[in-house]
Amino acid sequence: MSFKPMKPLPKKKQEVDLSKADTIKCKECENYLFISSFVIKRISALMSPTGQEALVPIQVYSCGNCGQVPTQFLEGSGLDTK
Numbered sequence: 001m002s003f004k005p006m007k008p009l010p011k012k013k014q015e016v017d018l019s020k021a022d023t024i025k026c027k028e029c030e031n032y033l034f035i036s037s038f039v040i041k042r043i044s045a046l047m048s049p050t051g052q053e054a055l056v057p058i059q060v061y062s063c064g065n066c067g068q069v070p071t072q073f074l075e076g077s078g079l080d081t082k
């Protein structure tokens with residue numbers, strides 16, 4: 001009885017042409033350069049699975065010009081942009 005170890009399937013290399021991809025722009029000022037920032041959520045001891053207060057950073061990107069954070073980055077953070 002022979003047992004061949006399964007080889008992992010070769011991953012298909014996907015070439016993505018980024019020049020054809022959408023560029024996210026700031027809705028406020030059309031700027032397309034963003035700075036990575038963090039929204040930090042404080043998990044209270046009651047909500048925390050470990051029973052201890054914890055700080056959880058969520059990475060978002062804010063406009064490098066006006067500081068506006070596109071709403072799509074705020075999904076799941078519980079924050080609203082005006």
Ligand SMILES: [Zn+2]
Pocket residue numbers: 026027028029030031063064065066067068
């Ligand atoms: Zn902006």
